[in-house]
Amino acid sequence: MSIDTGRVLLEFDNLCAHSQRTINDQSIKNSKEALKKPSMPSSIYQKWTSNLTGNASLDKEPSTHDRTLISGASGTLLSGQVTVLTGASGSGKSVLLRVLAGLLPMSSGTVRLSDGTSSNVYHDIHKTAPVLWRKQVALLAQHPQLLDGSVLENLQMPYQLHAHQSQIFDRDWNVAQLEHLDRSADFLQQDAKHLSGGERQLVNTLRLLQLSPQVLLLDEPTAALDIDTSTQLVNLLINWLHADAQRTLLWVTHDTKDIMPLANRHWYMQAGVLTADS
Numbered sequence: 548m549s550i551d552t553g554r555v556l557l558e559f560d561n562l563c564a565h566s567q568r569t570i571n572d573q574s575i576k577n578s579k580e581a582l583k584k585p586s587m588p589s590s591i592y593q594k595w596t597s598n599l600t601g602n603a604s605l606d607k608e609p610s611t612h613d614r615t616l617i618s619g620a621s622g623t624l625l626s627g628q629v630t631v632l633t634g635a636s637g638s639g640k641s642v643l644l645r646v647l648a649g650l651l652p653m654s655s656g657t658v659r660l661s662d663g664t665s666s667n668v669y670h671d672i673h674k675t676a677p678v679l680w681r682k683q684v685a686l687l688a689q690h691p692q693l694l695d696g697s698v699l700e701n702l703q704m705p706y707q708l709h710a711h712q713s714q715i716f717d718r719d720w721n722v723a724q725l726e727h728l729d730r731s732a733d734f735l736q737q738d739a740k741h742l743s744g745g746e747r748q749l750v751n752t753l754r755l756l757q758l759s760p761q762v763l764l765l766d767e768p769t770a771a772l773d774i775d776t777s778t779q780l781v782n783l784l785i786n787w788l789h790a791d792a793q794r795t796l797l798w799v800t801h802d803t804k805d806i807m808p809l810a811n812r813h814w815y816m817q818a819g820v821l822t823a824d825s
């Protein structure tokens with residue numbers, strides 16, 4: 548791995564995330580408060596109590612949080628760098644990406660994003676409109692959702708959103724990327740609902756890359772791909788990274804053989820605790 552030389556594009560500190568309080572937790576709490584009311588007739592009180600308690604103890608105050616998903620994670624993502632994040636299934640890798648993307652609330656901690664200039668101005672996730680945050684911190688999800696229509700229509704779709712109205716769809720750029728993936732321009736006319744899982748992932752990837760976010764969070768981007776296409780996509784993503792100095796990749800994967808030789812840093816997640824290789 549090479550030495551860190553990049554600028555900090557995104558930093559997070561002491562970040563914690565918990566599973567959300569469930570309806571049952573809240574209803575038990577409400578019920579407990581209701582049970583305190585002295586006007587409750589005793590027979591109804593007892594019947595209601597036995598129905599409510601079941602396995603849940605009313606003596607115990609339900610916690611506002613079920614379970615710790617991320618515990619005190621801190622890190623920085625540097626320009627021009629690939630940070631690979633590995634860890635066992637269920638250890639919290641996707642949760643971390645979703646919190647950084649502003650798609651899942653954190654229970655404490657901070658996340659800050661560079662304003663994209665060389666000045667040291669950073670925007671706090673809590674003080675930034677979600678649509679503006681997600682424009683710069685984009686998540687490539689594990690299971691892409693495509694719209695009905697052609698590949699071309701799917702690629703054009705983001706430009707109809709308010710956040711990207713000032714950007715212009717570049718068909719030639721997309722055709723050039725498809726060539727790197729061994730696909731001709733005809734691919735643009737294919738019906739999205741007939742695409743394979745791997746092809747859906749390719750379309751989803753191009754749909755995000757063309758919007759040029761500063762921070763790209765990749766959740767197992769090659770999981771649905773054959774070996775050759777996987778290698779092509781890795782190369783395409785690395786070329787995209789290096790095409791602009793103000794970009795960084797955080798790459799979650801179980802299959803490290805393609806990307807690890809190209810990684811600048813390696814993070815590891817275990818039961819919600821994030822550690823970094825020195």
Ligand SMILES: Nc1ncnc2c1ncn2[C@@H]1O[C@H](COP(=O)(O)OP(=O)(O)OP(=O)(O)O)[C@@H](O)[C@H]1O
Nearest residue numbers: 565566567616634635636637638639640641642643
């Ligand atoms: N919104 C949520 N609310 C409650 N629990 C959640 C939520 N999202 C994920 N979890 C739980 O958090 C834990 C970590 O999930 P996560 O998807 O981050 O795992 P992962 O490390 O990405 O696993 P994999 O490698 O299998 O994709 C899991 O136990 C999951 O059930």
